[in-house]
Amino acid sequence: MAESRVTSTRGTGTDLHLDLTGGPGGKGVRAALMDxxxxxxxxxxxxxxxxxxSYRSLAADLGIARNTVAEAYAELVAEGWLTARQGSGTQVAERAEPLRPARRPPAPPSRRRPRPAYDLRPGSPDAASFPRAAWAAATRRALTRAPSEAFGPGDPRGRPELRQALSDYLARARGVRTEPDRIVICAGFAHALRLIAQVLPGPFAVEGYGLSFHRGLLETAGADTRPLTVDERGARTAELAGSGATAALLTPAHQFPMGGPLDPRRRAAAVDWARATGALVLEDDYDGEFRYDRQPVGAVQGLDPEHVVYLGSVSKSLSPALRLGWLALPGRLVDEALAAKGERELWVGVVDQLALADFLESGGYDRHLRQMRLRYRRRRDQLVATLAERAPHIGVTGIAAGLHAVLRLPAGTEDSVVQGAAWQGLAVEGLAAYRHPLNPHPAPDGLVIGYGTPPDHAFGGALDTLCRTLPPAE
Structure with a gap:
C-alpha cells in the first residue's frame, strides 16, 4: 500500500491522504489512483x-510514473469527475457532488427554553468589545521576536515574558508585591483555584454569598467550605478565628455579588489571622481594574505576600475565551503548585501568552481598560437612570465598581421576577442563587444584574424588558 499527502492549491490548501492498494504495473496503480x-x-x-x-507533483509524491497520473486524470475527466482547462489545471468538477448521509428522523423537540433575547446575567464582559485589531498587532509583534525555544515543550510556570510583564503591571496597577519566579500562569481563574485546592488540604472559609461554581471546585477536591457573613462592608473576617479554616477565599476589591470593597479593618484582620495561624488568604481579584466612583483599592496581597495568594485573569478585562489567568504565590508554595500542574504545560497556549505579554508592555492593555471603563460606566449610569425614572422604588447597590449591580426587591418577589423575566426573553439571576447553603442568614430578595454582557445596541432593549418585569411599588 502506498500513501501520499497531497496539498491542494485552492485557497490556503488542505492535506489529502490517498491510499493506493493496486498491484504492480501501470494498470493496477492507475485503477487504484482513480478509485x-x-x-x-x-x-x-x-x-x-x-x-x-500537477501530474509531476502527484507522481513524485506517490512514487509512480507521470504518465500513470495523466491517464488517471484523463479518464476521470471523461467520466465527469474532473475538469481540465488550459491555464487552470485539473479541478474537481462542480457537478461532482459528495454523498449525502441518509436523512435522520427529526429530533424530538428540546425541553430547553430558547436562547434569551437579552442577557443581564453577571460574569461576562461585552464580547463585541474585544480589541481584535490591537490583539492581532500584539500577536504579530510577539511572534516576530519570540525565540525559537518558545515553540518547544512548554514550561508549566508559563512564558518568562508574560511572568515579567505581569509582575511589572500588577505592581504598578494593583499594588501586588511579587517576582516573576513566584507567578504561575494558568488557564483562567478556575484552573488556578483547582491548583490551590490540590495544594491546600482545607477546609476553606468562603464568603456567604459567592459563586457556587467556585465552592464546587473546592468541594470536589475534598475540602469543606464554611461561609462567612457578608454585609455592606464585605465579609466579616473576624469570624475566621473560629472557622477552623486553613485558607479563606475572598473578593476584597469588589465583593461578588454584593458589590462593596472589603473594609480596611477587615482586610487587616484577615491578614492578621493568616499570620497567627499559618493559614492563607486567597484573593480573587476578578474585576479590580473597573472602578467608577471611588479611588482604586489595592490588592490585599501587598500587605503580606507570604500569607496571601493572589489570583487573577483576563476573563473580565479582555475575554474568558483566552483562558489566561495567574497565581502570585508565596515563595513556599511555588514548587507545590508547579508539581500539581505537571512537568509540562498542558493548559495554556504559548501564542496567547506571548501576545498578552506584548499587550501589557506596549500599553495596549491600559488603553483597552480605559476605553472599557468609560463604556461600562455609561452602561451603569444608564441602568441607574432608567431605574430612577421607571422603578424608583427599587434600590440599586454595589455600583461603584465592576460589571454588575444588585437590585433590592420587595420580600417574596424574587422567584416570580426571575420567572417572569425568562418568559419575556430576559435572562437574570436572583440573589438567592449565590447564597451558601450553610449560610445561617436568610437571603434578601434581589437581582444580580450584569451590564457587561449585552452589546451596546441591545442594552436599551434589555433595560426596557427588565423594567417591565420588576414588581410595582406598593
Whole structure:
C-alpha cells in the first residue's frame, strides 16, 4: 500500500491522504489512483472546484510514473469527475457532488427554553468589545521576536515574558508585591483555584454569598467550605478565628455579588489571622481594574505576600475565551503548585501568552481598560437612570465598581421576577442563587444584574424588558 499527502492549491490548501492498494504495473496503480480520487470526491474531502496537484507533483509524491497520473486524470475527466482547462489545471468538477448521509428522523423537540433575547446575567464582559485589531498587532509583534525555544515543550510556570510583564503591571496597577519566579500562569481563574485546592488540604472559609461554581471546585477536591457573613462592608473576617479554616477565599476589591470593597479593618484582620495561624488568604481579584466612583483599592496581597495568594485573569478585562489567568504565590508554595500542574504545560497556549505579554508592555492593555471603563460606566449610569425614572422604588447597590449591580426587591418577589423575566426573553439571576447553603442568614430578595454582557445596541432593549418585569411599588 502506498500513501501520499497531497496539498491542494485552492485557497490556503488542505492535506489529502490517498491510499493506493493496486498491484504492480501501470494498470493496477492507475485503477487504484482513480478509485482513491473518486472516494475523496464522494466523501467530500475533495470539494467541487478544488484544484488538484500537477501530474509531476502527484507522481513524485506517490512514487509512480507521470504518465500513470495523466491517464488517471484523463479518464476521470471523461467520466465527469474532473475538469481540465488550459491555464487552470485539473479541478474537481462542480457537478461532482459528495454523498449525502441518509436523512435522520427529526429530533424530538428540546425541553430547553430558547436562547434569551437579552442577557443581564453577571460574569461576562461585552464580547463585541474585544480589541481584535490591537490583539492581532500584539500577536504579530510577539511572534516576530519570540525565540525559537518558545515553540518547544512548554514550561508549566508559563512564558518568562508574560511572568515579567505581569509582575511589572500588577505592581504598578494593583499594588501586588511579587517576582516573576513566584507567578504561575494558568488557564483562567478556575484552573488556578483547582491548583490551590490540590495544594491546600482545607477546609476553606468562603464568603456567604459567592459563586457556587467556585465552592464546587473546592468541594470536589475534598475540602469543606464554611461561609462567612457578608454585609455592606464585605465579609466579616473576624469570624475566621473560629472557622477552623486553613485558607479563606475572598473578593476584597469588589465583593461578588454584593458589590462593596472589603473594609480596611477587615482586610487587616484577615491578614492578621493568616499570620497567627499559618493559614492563607486567597484573593480573587476578578474585576479590580473597573472602578467608577471611588479611588482604586489595592490588592490585599501587598500587605503580606507570604500569607496571601493572589489570583487573577483576563476573563473580565479582555475575554474568558483566552483562558489566561495567574497565581502570585508565596515563595513556599511555588514548587507545590508547579508539581500539581505537571512537568509540562498542558493548559495554556504559548501564542496567547506571548501576545498578552506584548499587550501589557506596549500599553495596549491600559488603553483597552480605559476605553472599557468609560463604556461600562455609561452602561451603569444608564441602568441607574432608567431605574430612577421607571422603578424608583427599587434600590440599586454595589455600583461603584465592576460589571454588575444588585437590585433590592420587595420580600417574596424574587422567584416570580426571575420567572417572569425568562418568559419575556430576559435572562437574570436572583440573589438567592449565590447564597451558601450553610449560610445561617436568610437571603434578601434581589437581582444580580450584569451590564457587561449585552452589546451596546441591545442594552436599551434589555433595560426596557427588565423594567417591565420588576414588581410595582406598593
Amino acid at each position: 482513491a480520487l473518486r472516494e475523496a470526491v464522494r466523501s467530500g474531502r475533495l470539494t467541487p472546484g478544488t484544484r488538484l496537484p
